[in-house]
Amino acid sequence: MSTTKTPLALRIVGGDLPGRACGAYDDVHVAVQRGREPDGAVPGDAAEAVWEFTVDTVLAPDGTQDFRGPYVHGRRGERFLYLTWGEWPPGGTFTMFRRAKLFLDDLPATALDRGAAEGRLGLTDAHGLPLCAAVRPPRIRWTTG
Known part of the structure; x- marks a missing residue:
């Protein structure tokens, strides 16, 4: 297996x-999950939540x-990536x-060639609650620049 890592910028x-x-x-806050911890938490009443980070791609044994x-x-x-929802009172934890899962196999093939992709999605489900479970297109729209 190749150990060469290629960065992929995600937004x-x-x-x-x-x-x-x-x-x-x-x-209520939502964050992208980094390891076991929330990263970049955004209040549930914000106009928009944006996260930018990099993952690595490597060649698997099957090519x-x-x-x-x-x-x-x-x-x-x-x-996949997790968007994690939690309560975060002032001064609390x-x-x-x-959580919601955003599957990386849904990325456009051109994302790997271009080294970047953006996913856009609504974060409220049909019942007015935080979006959770598997999130796949068309619920998330992946594009490359």
Whole structure:
């Protein structure tokens, strides 16, 4: 297996946030998950949430591209990013209550060639709650610059 890492710049843009108080939750925030921790938390009543970070791509033993790095979760062939939702009261700690998975195999093929991709999605589900579970196109729209 190749150990050559190629960086892939990702930008995730979330709109239509559900609000700071939603369902049974108060002080709602959303973040991209880095390892086990929230990174770049945005209040649930913000106009927009934007995260920019880099993941690495490497050549897998079967010749396909694989993804690596602290933002990447899941098994090879099923890699994804987490958007994590939690309550985060002033002076308190982030307590996760749900997550959404953004699958990296949904990236356009040109993303690897260009070294960058942007995903745009709404962050409120059909019930007015924070978006969770598997998020796949067309719910997320991936583009390359």
